[in-house]
Amino acid sequence: MPKKRVDDLQSVSAETALEAEKILGNRLAKLGLKQTDQRRKILQVFLQTRDHLSIDELHQQVKKLDPKIGFTTVYRTLKLFSQCGIASEVELHDGISRYEPQLNRRSHHHLVCTECGESVEFFSPEIEAVEQRIGKQFRYSTTRHSFQIFGLCTNCSKKRTSAPQVRR
Amino acid sequence: MPKKRVDDLQSVSAETALEAEKILGNRLAKLGLKQTDQRRKILQVFLQTRDHLSIDELHQQVKKLDPKIGFTTVYRTLKLFSQCGIASEVELHDGISRYEPQLNRRSHHHLVCTECGESVEFFSPEIEAVEQRIGKQFRYSTTRHSFQIFGLCTNCSKKRTSAPQVRR
DNA sequence: ATTGCTGCAAACGATTTGCATGAGG
DNA sequence: CCTCATGCAAATCGTTTGCAGCAAT
Numbered sequence: 400m401p402k403k404r405v406d407d408l409q410s411v412s413a414e415t416a417l418e419a420e421k422i423l424g425n426r427l428a429k430l431g432l433k434q435t436d437q438r439r440k441i442l443q444v445f446l447q448t449r450d451h452l453s454i455d456e457l458h459q460q461v462k463k464l465d466p467k468i469g470f471t472t473v474y475r476t477l478k479l480f481s482q483c484g485i486a487s488e489v490e491l492h493d494g495i496s497r498y499e500p501q502l503n504r505r506s507h508h509h510l511v512c513t514e515c516g517e518s519v520e521f522f523s524p525e526i527e528a529v530e531q532r533i534g535k536q537f538r539y540s541t542t543r544h545s546f547q548i549f550g551l552c553t554n555c556s557k558k559r560t561s562a563p564q565v566r567r
Numbered sequence: 568m569p570k571k572r573v574d575d576l577q578s579v580s581a582e583t584a585l586e587a588e589k590i591l592g593n594r595l596a597k598l599g600l601k602q603t604d605q606r607r608k609i610l611q612v613f614l615q616t617r618d619h620l621s622i623d624e625l626h627q628q629v630k631k632l633d634p635k636i637g638f639t640t641v642y643r644t645l646k647l648f649s650q651c652g653i654a655s656e657v658e659l660h661d662g663i664s665r666y667e668p669q670l671n672r673r674s675h676h677h678l679v680c681t682e683c684g685e686s687v688e689f690f691s692p693e694i695e696a697v698e699q700r701i702g703k704q705f706r707y708s709t710t711r712h713s714f715q716i717f718g719l720c721t722n723c724s725k726k727r728t729s730a731p732q733v734r735r
Numbered sequence: 736a737t738t739g740c741t742g743c744a745a746a747c748g749a750t751t752t753g754c755a756t757g758a759g760g
Numbered sequence: 761c762c763t764c765a766t767g768c769a770a771a772t773c774g775t776t777t778g779c780a781g782c783a784a785t
Contacts, residue, residue, distance in 0.1 A: 433739055433784050454774085469742045474775070492658060492713065494750090495774070510705055521701050525693055530716050533689050537678055541718035545660070548698050550709035601759050601764060622749090637767045642750070662775090663749075740783070751772070758765075 416446050419485055419502050426483040437468050441476045442485070451489040451497040451509075451518065490545050491518065509547045514555035584614050587653055587670050594651040605636050609644045610653070619657040619665040619677075619686065658713050659686065677715045682723035 419442060424434050444460045445452075452460070458473045477498050480486035487501040491511055506527065511518040526546055534541035551559065591610060592602050612628045613620075620628070626641045645666050648654035655669040659679050674695060679686040694714055702709035719727060 428785095431739080431785095435740065435784070437741070467742085471743080471776085472741060475740090490658070490660060490713075510701055510707055510709075512707065513710070519705055521705070523697050523701070525697065526714075529691050529693065533678055533691070533716055534718060537687055537689070538721045539678055539680065539716070539718040540724050541678075541716050542681070543718075544714065544716040545658075546694075546712065546714045548701055548707070548709050548712040550702060550707040550711075553706045556708050596760095599760095599764085603759070603765060605766075635767090639751085639768080640766060643765085736785100738783100738785085741781085743779095745776105745778085747774105747776070749773090749775105751770105753770085754768095756766080756768105758763105760761100760763085 415503065416443055419446060422502065423480075423483060423485060432479075437465075437472050438476055438479075440465050440468065441473060442480070445477070445480070445486065445498070446500055446502075448500070451491065451499050453495045453497050455495075457498070490547065491516075492547075511547055511549050512552035512555055513549050514551055514558075517552050583671060584611055587614060590670070591648075591651060591653060600647075605633075605640050606644055606647075608633050608636065609641060610648070613645070613648070613654065613666070614668055614670075616668070619659065619667050621663045621665050623663075625666070655711075658715065659684075660715075660717075679715055679717050680720035680723055681717050682719055682726075685720050 420439060423438065423442060427434050427438075441457075441461055444464055445457060448457070448460070454470070454474050454477060457477070458468075458470050461468050461473055477486055477496075481488060481498070481501075485500070485502055486498040489497040489499050489509065491497060491509065493516070505522065507520045507522050508526065509518045510521055523546075526544065530541050530544045533539075587610060588607060591606065595602050595606075609625075609629055612632055613625060616625070616628070622638070622642050622645060625645070626636075626638050629636050629641055645654055645664075649656060649666070649669075653668070653670055654666040657665040657667050657677065659665060659677065661684065673690065675688045675690050676694065677686045678689055691714075694712065698709050698712045701707075
C-alpha cells in the first residue's frame with residue numbers, strides 16, 4: 400500500500416471534507432440545528448475553494464453541483480459556517496462579504512493589491528502577541544483580530560509608472 | 568504674551584483647521600478641483616470630531632452649521648478628504664463607513680467591543696514594521712494597513728457571564 | 736409530529752448616480 | 761465662461777426577512 404503523500408491535494412481535501420462534515424454535524428446538533436443536504440453540498444464546494452470567494456461566486460459554484468440551491472441559502476449557510484468555526488470572513492474592504500475555509504488553517508493575514516484585487520497570504524506571529532497584550536491592557540476579552548496590508552502589486556506598480564494614473 | 572500651551576485643545580484645533588484648509592486647498596488645486604464653502608464647512612466640523620463618525624452623524628453636525636448642506640455632499644466630501652490624506656476610513660465592520668481625522672495623527676489602531684460597539688485606540692509600533700517587512704518580501708509597494716482587535720469590553724463580559732447569552 | 740430549513744420575492748439600508756441648477760476659477 | 765460642485769430624487773447593490781411549503785430529527 401502506498402504511503403500517504405501529504406502533498407496529494409485531492410486526498411487531503413477529501414479527508415478534510417469528511418472531518419469537516421463530522422464537525423459541522425456535531426456543532427449543529429449541539430445547537431439543535433439540522434444537517435441538510437444543502438449544507439453538506441455547500442460545505443463540500445466551499446472546502447475546495449482556496450480563494451476568498453464572495454457569496455455570489457460561491458453560489459455559482461454550488462449551482463453546478465445542485466442547481467436547485469438558492470442564493471439565500473448560501474448566504475445563511477456561510478454565516479452559519481462562520482459561527483461553527485468552519486469558515487471565517489475575509490475582510491478586504493471591497494464592500495463584499497468573502498469567506499475562506501478556517502478549519503485546520505494556520506492563522507494568516509492578507510496583502511491586497513488595491514488596483515487589481517490580487518491578494519497573497521502571509522504569516523506574522525507577532526500579531527497574535529499584540530492581540531494578547533492589548534487585550535490585557537484594556538481588560539477586553541479578545542476574540543479575534545483583523546489585519547490586512549494594502550498596496551500595489553509588482554505588476555500594477557509598473558503600469559502606474561509608465562501609464563498615466565488611473566482613478567478608481 | 569502667554570506661552571502657547573500644547574494642551575490647549577481649542578487653539579490646537581484652530582491651528583490644525585487652518586493648516587488643514589490650506590492643505591486641502593493645495594491638493595484640490597493640484598487636481599483641478601474647487602475649494603467650496605461646503606467643503607470648508609465640512610472640514611471644520613470634521614476636524615472637531617474625535618470619534619469615528621458615520622456620514623450620517625457627520626451630516627447631522629454639519630447641518631447645525633449650515634442646514635443647506637446635503638447628505639450626498641458630505642458623502643462625496645469625506646471620500647475626497649480621504650484621497651487628500653485629511654481623513655481616513657475607520658473599519659469597524661459594522662457595515663457603515665466611518666471616518667476620522669488623519670492629519671498630524673499618530674498611527675493607531677482600534678480595539679472594538681462587538682457587543683456595545685465601544686472602541687478604544689491603541690498604538691503598536693511593531694505593526695508598522697510588519698507592513699514594511701511583508702511589503703518588501705512580496706515586492707508590493709504598500710500604502711496602508713488595517714488592523715483592529717475585536718472582543719468584549721469589561722462591562723459586556725460581566726453581563727455575558729451573569730445573564731443568558733444574547734444572540735445577534 | 737415538531738421544529739428547523741429552503742427558496743422565492745419583497746424589503747431594507749447604505750451608498751452611488753443622473754441631472755438640472757448654482758458657484759468657483 | 762467654462763468646468764466643477766451641489767442637492768435632490770431615483771437607482772443600485774449587497775444583504776436580510778417574511779412566509780408557505782418541505783425535510784430532518
